[in-house]
Amino acid sequence: MGWWQPGPSDKAFPETDDPKAALLSLRSPLFLVLGEDGKPQLRTYGQAILGSVLSGENSLPLLAFVPPLPPENLGSRDFLRRHGLKYPYIAGAMANGITSEAMVMEAGRAGGMGFFxxxxxxxxxxEKAIATLKKAAESSPFPFGFNFLHQPGSPEGEMALAQLYLNSGITSVCAAAFMRMTPAIVLYRVRGVTADEKGRPLPKNRIIAKVSRVEIAEKFLAPPPEKILKQLLSQGLLSKEEARLGALLPMANDITAEADSGGHTDNRPAMALLPAIKAARDAAMAAREYTHIPCVGLGGGIATPASAAAAFALGADYILVGSVHQACVESGTSDTVREMLARCGQADVTMTAAADMFEMGGRVQVLKRETMFALRAQKLYTLYREYPSMEALPEDAIRFLEDKIFQKSIAEEWESTRRFFMERDPSQLKRAEEDPRHHMALLFRSYLGQASLWAIQGNPDRKVDYQVWCGPAMGAFNAWTKNSFLEEVSERRIRTVAFNLLAGAATLTRFSMLKVQYPEIPAHLGNFSPLGLNTLEPMMS
Known part of the structure; x- marks a missing residue:
């Protein structure tokens, strides 16, 4: 390859005899040289001279060279600039405030971005979360956003959410569970768009869309549907100029390819999904002249430095982490759930019926260890499919519902369900009066929805019914942290986890570069074990 020789920067990069320490020096170059003793040595100083001509005194044969790779250089710099981040790292939105205000703050202050x-x-x-985060960002600004979850059964509720975000000045959302564009998400995207000096659209509001299907990604990579723009214009919700400029925008600034995640998921393999969505992005760019290129990130299954490194190697512009963060102390769940997650293995998860898309057959990935929720939720969906109404259920099913599921009479459960929907969405009650099967669905959804709240609250009387959204990544994280300080739940903090994943990804990427050039390098040097913040922070800055 060439030669290595001491250079003028020697004092800036002190030599180390520890090859592991050299690999961890992410802001220093790596030189693998053939030492005077005939053995390979890793050095973090000097200079490389490429070519076969001996280049002076004290030169040593150069076996491999790897440039510095600070963690902020992973992924896309466009993505970092667009959202004001230091690192290409997103704390994904986990529903019911599991991605809490505290977690969002810490993610932003650590250089990434969190979505409530x-x-x-x-x-x-x-509204309370918006006020809390805005106040926290006044004295020490940090980027943050909110989840915008599609509500297929409640377009009015979805529009109310859009209006809340617009009126509150929330300019970044993570759009999830959408299967088509709706007036609410289009309104959020287009409201406030202006033109630059060249007449190109400048959107005020940013959308990071989380999708697991190419056809949905294509909808977010396309401009808003003309029909919806005209509808919003006719309703006075958009100005003519906003509608005109909005037609020139892609619906999303960025797309997260959601692989095998916790909660709602299509269990897509990341190795197939990310390249397919990147190809869809490239096709959209070829067909339209957008001002900015949407970035494509990867979420679902990212829980170790190796999986983070694989995501970036596959071309991810950023990574989104979810399940592992639920086990962190800043998450908005209970200590009981955090302990349960710490005992989770990769095979301790399963798919079962979802509360928010129950009638459509929606499914979520949940923890199955130490809880019977998955089995009971699936039983409810089976009853819903097989019987037209509560009155048609056999006696043993009624006993099962009253004794195991509701732990009260069906009449009592319906009364609490009725009160819930009277506050959230009264139109559901009107449908239930007209449709006995919808009445049954609301009752069953009541259990499914409460099961996640029991877990968040740590209700000891309903532990067997805890619904804990979780993917197999949680088991991978537990295996990686075994016998380290991160095995302890109290040590699992989002900054520590994020820095380990990013620094680990950079370290493993550099090791891969070394191995390609010098295959004989010992494999054990490619192991990255959990590090404390005292070690990580100098690597990150």
Whole structure:
């Protein structure tokens, strides 16, 4: 390859005899040289001279060279600039406030970005989170956003959420569970768009869309549907100029390819999904002249430095992490759930019926260890499919519902369900009066929805019914942290986890570069074990 020789920067990069320490020096170059003793040595100083001509005194044969790779250089710099981040790292929105205000703050202050888990929350709860995060960002600004969850059964609720975000000045959302564009998400995207000096659209509001299907990605990579723009214009919700400029925008600034995640998921393999969505992005760019290129990130299954490195190697512009963060102390769940997650293995998860898309057969990935929720939720969906109404259920099914599921009479459960929907969405009650099967669905959804709240609250009387959204990544994280300080739940903090994943990804990427050039390098040097913040922070800055 060439030669290595001491250079003028020697003092800036002190030599180390520890090859592991050299690999961890992410801001220093790596030189693999053939030492005077005939053995390979890793050095972090000097200079490389490419070519076969001996280049002076004290030169040593150069076996491999790897440039510095600070963690902020992983992924896309366009993505970092667009959202004001230091690192290409997103704390994904987990519903019911599991991605809490504290988690969003810490993610932003650590150099990434967090999205508050607004799904399943009342507008009042979301307003409270907005106020908390805005106040926290006044003295020490940090980027943050909110989840915008599609509500297929409640377009009015979805529009109310859009209006809340617009009126509150929330300019970044993570759009999830959408299968088509709706007036609410189009309104959010287009409201406030202006033109630059060349007449190109400048959107005020940014959308990071989370999708697991190419056809949905294509909808977010396309401009808003003309029909919806005309509808919003006729309703006075958009100006003519906003509608005109909005037609020149892609619906999303960025797309997250959601692979095998916790909660709602299509269990897509990341190795197939990310390249397919990147190809869809490239096709959209070829067909339209957008001002900015949408970035494509990867979420679902990212829980270790190796999986993070694989995501970036596959071409991810950023990574989105979810399940592992639920086990962190800043998450908005209970200590009981955090302990349960810490005992989770990769095979301790399963798919079962979802509360928010129950009638459509929607499914979520949940923890199955130490809880019977998955089995009971699936039983409810089976009853819903097989019987037209509550009155048609056999006696043993009624006993099962009253003794195991509701732990009260069906009449009592319906009364609490009725009160819930009277506050959240009264139109559902009107449908239930007209449709006995919808009445049954609301009752069953009541259990499914409460099961996640019991877990968040740590209700000891309903532990067997805890609904804990979780993917197999949680088991991978537990295996990686075994016998380290991160095995302890109290040590699992989002900054520590994020820095380990990013620094680990950079370290493993550099090791791969070395191995390609010098295959004989010992494999054990490619192991990255959990590090504490005292070690990580100098690597990150």
């Amino acid at each position: 888990g607004a799904g399943g929350c009342t507008l009042a709860r979301i």
